[in-house]
Amino acid sequence: MIELQNVSFRYEEKPLLRDLSIRINDGELVTLTGPNGSGKTTLALLLAGILQPQEGEAMIDGIKSSKPKEFEAKRRDVGIVFENPDNQFITTSVERELAFGLENVGIQREEIRKRVEESLKRFSLEDLRFRSPHTLSGGEKQKVAIASILILAPRYLIFDEPTIYLDPPSRRTVLEIVQSLKGTISIIFISQFPSEIIVGDKIYFLTEGILEGPIRKEEILRKNLFKIPSLSFLHVLHEEGIYEETDIPEPDALCDVIETHKKKISYRKTQKNNV
Numbered sequence: 001m002i003e004l005q006n007v008s009f010r011y012e013e014k015p016l017l018r019d020l021s022i023r024i025n026d027g028e029l030v031t032l033t034g035p036n037g038s039g040k041t042t043l044a045l046l047l048a049g050i051l052q053p054q055e056g057e058a059m060i061d062g063i064k065s066s067k068p069k070e071f072e073a074k075r076r077d078v079g080i081v082f083e084n085p086d087n088q089f090i091t092t093s094v095e096r097e098l099a100f101g102l103e104n105v106g107i108q109r110e111e112i113r114k115r116v117e118e119s120l121k122r123f124s125l126e127d128l129r130f131r132s133p134h135t136l137s138g139g140e141k142q143k144v145a146i147a148s149i150l151i152l153a154p155r156y157l158i159f160d161e162p163t164i165y166l167d168p169p170s171r172r173t174v175l176e177i178v179q180s181l182k183g184t185i186s187i188i189f190i191s192q193f194p195s196e197i198i199v200g201d202k203i204y205f206l207t208e209g210i211l212e213g214p215i216r217k218e219e220i221l222r223k224n225l226f227k228i229p230s231l232s233f234l235h236v237l238h239e240e241g242i243y244e245e246t247d248i249p250e251p252d253a254l255c256d257v258i259e260t261h262k263k264k265i266s267y268r269k270t271q272k273n274n275v
């Protein structure tokens, strides 16, 4: 279990996160969304134990961040995949990238070779094994970044907007990886794409330092998440009986839905206001 209890955090004077609590149970897939600058990455870094809260406690498996020695060991159970994989690469080939973390913690050569082979196979990276990670496509890079963290067998994995720079097919690949991990490790998946956050067992919203949630996918259209404009609009369409699906469309399709119905909604609004 990974947990923040009544955490407040600020970088400088201005408070960013206020009295925030969240718990991710073992095997759970939790998603988080919120506008740019709302503090999602900060929350991820607090959960990973990389940042320390000024108030409240961060805990991994019940070990508090205020006990630095024990907490330091626990931190290794948490992996993070960032939005830009380029910042994460250290070596000059995919297979060395996969081996790097294992070498660092002193795993035997034979075991490393075995795990690297398994990982190359699992992520269909065999043909890219000698390529420099920096020369790969965006989707391939993110796959290597994810593989190089998973090979270390973390118990908790945080994805911080890993799809933001990817094209739709690569975004789907990343999402499939996330879904394939469901139940095996605890995952915190951060995204600004409404169509992606519905993969979560629990969905959280962060706006202006306040965390809302958890809510379930089925509830998402029933609530007015007014600070997330696209979802808020979809909620109105849902309430009006115009949008009857239960899924959230992919970004392009979502734009189409909004464009198609924008006029209808504003017309109805003026009618209501005139009554």
Ligand SMILES: Nc1ncnc2c1ncn2[C@@H]1O[C@H](COP(=O)(O)OP(=O)(O)O)[C@@H](O)[C@H]1O
Residues within 6 Å of the ligand: 011, 012, 016, 034, 035, 036, 037, 038, 039, 040, 041, 042, 043
């Ligand atoms: N290292 C830092 N020092 C000072 N301010 C920061 C730092 N990192 C982030 N911030 C500020 O904190 C706020 C939240 O940032 P962040 O957690 O990255 O949000 P998000 O990931 O939701 O975009 C932003 O206003 C950002 O400018």
Ligand SMILES: [Mg+2]
Residues within 6 Å of the ligand: 040, 041, 042, 160, 161
């Ligand atoms: Mg961020």
